[in-house]
Amino acid sequence: MVKVLYIAGWGRSGTTIVDNILNSYESVFSTGELYYLWRRGLRQRRKCGCGDRFAACALWREILDVAYGKRQPDPKAVDELQQRISRVRHTPSLASGPLSDEAEEYRRLLTRLYHAIGEVTGARLIVDSSKVPSGAALLPRMRDVEPYLLHMVRDPRAVTHSWMRAxxxxxxxxxxxxxxxRPADSTVHWLVWNAFAERLARSYPNRYRLLRYEDFAAAPREGIERLLEFTGVDVRNSPFLDDTTVLLEPNHTVSGNPSRFRTGEVALRPDERWRADQPIGPRIAVTALALPMLHRYGYKVSVAA
Known part of the structure; x- marks a missing residue:
């Protein structure tokens, strides 16, 4: 049995730093955004979190060999399969009901990959921060996988401000x-991805948690330790130096925010730059679009800085 924590939610919601911190515990291995293994890692030959080109990373070569042996899947074919069956709008059908032949093929492929990651790394918990709701939909349907879902949310105005920065x-x-x-595009994605992630809670009975970025940033050590206790992982030998400072270990993440390459001592502080820097126009637009779910996640409607 392999234990997997899937992090879902729209991008720029704090998933990368949570991912990196979890990876710094001895019994945890983070894959980063495993969803992009085939496209970014193998097709585009981007860098692993360790700094090597993905194809040159000895750890991932071993994982792929254990998963698939001499019959390695063709990255282009898997990428195209993924695009056909794992679009966000397919989340409900992947979560329940019969799977198509292609979806079943993709499920088997990912199941073998998760098991190989567990076997090679020896981790008690694998963290997959892919964020894509359709990936979270398939996880509970994988054989000998114990699935957990972390749904991360951040104020959509802060998210939009981050997406608009170069x-x-x-x-x-x-x-x-x-x-x-742009503000409208980011906010529509925020609404849709969070709605689907929340809907998936029923597929994870007693294994779903909602974490707001703002709550995590206010008390990072407490938030991480509660999350690990939720998944049944020992919180001893913590990488935290105090309640808000952590020692980030090198990682082997497939993809993610560029901050995944950051290692060493990091002081964790809430990123509230959007309150002072975001123009009033985008702030009003995002507030209006996200209004139905602002209160749901505990965010104030006021657009004042």
């Missing part, structure tokens, strides 16, 4: 900027 990608052969999202 952020360099550090894992590509040639320097590029990460994709940016």
């Amino acid at each position: 952020t360099p990608q550090l894992d590509r052969p040639e320097p590029q900027l990460m994709q940016q999202h």
Whole structure:
């Protein structure tokens, strides 16, 4: 049996730092955004969190060998399969009811991968921060997998502000900027992805947790330890130096925010730059679009800085 914690939610919600902290516990291994293994890791040959090109990372070569042996899946074929069956709108059908032949093929492929990760790393808990709701939908349907779901939410105005900033990608052969999202696009994604993630709670009876970025940032050590206790993982030998300072270990994450490459001592503070820097126009637009779910997640409607 392999234990997997899947982190779901729209991007820029604090998932990468939570992922990196969890990975720094001895009994935890983080894959980063495993969803992008085939496209970014194997097809685009981006960097592993360890700094090596993904194909050159000895750990991932061993994992793939244990998972698939000499019959390695074709990355292009898996990427295209993934695009056909794991779109966000397919989340409900992947969570319940009969699976199509292609969805069943994809489920078997991922099941073998999770088991190989557990076997090679020896981790008591695997963390997959892919965020995509459709990936979380399939996890409870995998054989000999004990699934947990962490649903991370952040104020949509802060999320939009982060998506609008120019952020360099550090894992590509040639320097590029990460994709940016305009306020309406980011907020619609925020609404849809969070709605689907919340709906998946019924597929994770007693194994679903909602964590707001703001609550985590206010008390990071407490939030992480509660999460590990929830998954049944020992919190001793903590990487925390105090309640808000952590020693981040190197990782082997497949993909994620560029901050996944950060290691060493890190002081954790809430990122509230959006309150002072975000123009009033985008702030009003996001507030209006997200209004139905602002109160649900405990965010104030006021757009004042």
